[in-house]
Amino acid sequence: MIKRLFLLLALLLIALPASAAGLRLGVLPAADSLVLNVAHDEGLFEAEGLDVDLIPFQSALELGAAMRAGELDGHFGDIINVLMxxxxxxPQAIVATTSHSSPQGRCFGLLVSPRSNARTLADLKGSDVAMSSATIIDFLLGRLLEQEGVPPDFLNRQDIRQIPVRLQMLLSGQIECALLPEPLVSVMEARGARTILDDRKLDTPLAVIAFRRTVLDTPDGPETVARFRRALVRAAECINADPAAYREIMKKLRLLPKDADGTYEMVRFDMKNTPAGLPSSDDIKAFAEWMKAQGILKGNPAYEDVVFP
Structure with missing residues (x-):
């Protein structure tokens, strides 16, 4: 009888997930960070035996400082931040992609001021564009111009770091155009700005999640990543199945401004590139080469050092 009880207990222990692995993740207020919040709030991380704590940050600068100080186990950001x-x-490596440019939905858009007469990209030649240098915005602006067959200096880049200032200058006509992420694109459209160009054709990873090597290079590292990815996939499936149900959650999390509520097309996950997809070696090379040209990266990062398989 006792042997049977021990056998039953052993079988139960095998069936249960391993003890919860604690992860402190820094998160920025972007639309696709919804997948992390859903996985957390709906117990999907917990169901995988993970104890995930989401730490909000308002800027990539602050988040990067917390990562360097060892205060976080991982973060939500972009490839530029990971390489830097x-x-x-x-040291850290990418374990998931949360947004990837896709024909299915817009993530970034080049908008012209409501006071502008421009209707096409050709109308903007030589105009000032509000952006932030050495960021994903700067990288994507170059890719968008290249996609349209125009030179990198087709627009005059104006480095305006503070997003509220960028938005106000666009609305008032102090700047002709600006490259912005969703849902700010929808906010500006609601206020009269017009989108001239967007990222749907770029086929580029935009936002990723990376874990510190202190988490990855342990005996439990690969299993922790596998569980984390399963929880993200389940969260993405829930959002895709009923996007409208998560609109209110986005508003509560302040990921969706009131101005965009009527026009914003809810974030969706294509399940091929997101959320468990990974950037390719060509993707990493493209970012690294651009960063070296900008003087913000010195070395040639190896793919296996940047992306966790």
Whole structure:
């Protein structure tokens, strides 16, 4: 009888997930970060035996400082941040992609001011464009112009770091155009701005999640990543199945401004590239080469050092 009880207990322990692995993740207020919040709030991480704590940050600068200080186990950001942090002594690797440009939905848009007469990209030649240098915005602006067959200096880049200032200058006509992420594109459209160009044809990873090597390079690292990805996939499936049900959650999390509520097309996950998809070696090479040309990266990062298989 006792042997049977021990056998039953052993079988139960095998069936249960392993003890919860604690992860502190820094998160920025972007639309696709919804998948992390859903996985957390609906117990999908917990169901995989993970204890995930989401730490909100308002800027990539602050988040990067927390990563370098060892205060976080991972973060939600972009490939540029990952490459910069790796080179600055905070080794980490990408474990998931949360947004990837796709024909199915717009993530970034080049907008003209409501006071502008421009109707096409050709009308903007030589105009000032509000952006932030050495960021994903800067990278994507170059890719968009290249896609349209125009030179990198087709627009005059104006480095305006503060997003509220960028928006106000666009609306008032102080700047002719600006490249912005969703849902800010929808906010500006609601206020009269017009989208001239967007990222649907780029086929580029936009936002990723990376874990520190102190998490990955342990015996439990690969299993932790596998569980994390399963929870993200389940969260993405829930959002895709009923996007309208998660609109209110986005508003509560302040990921969807009131101005965009009527026009914003809910974030969707294509399940091929997101959320468990990974950037390709060509993707990493494209970002790294651009960063080296900008003087913000020195080395040639190896793919296996940047992306966790």
């Amino acid at each position: 942090q790796n080179e600055s002594g905070s």
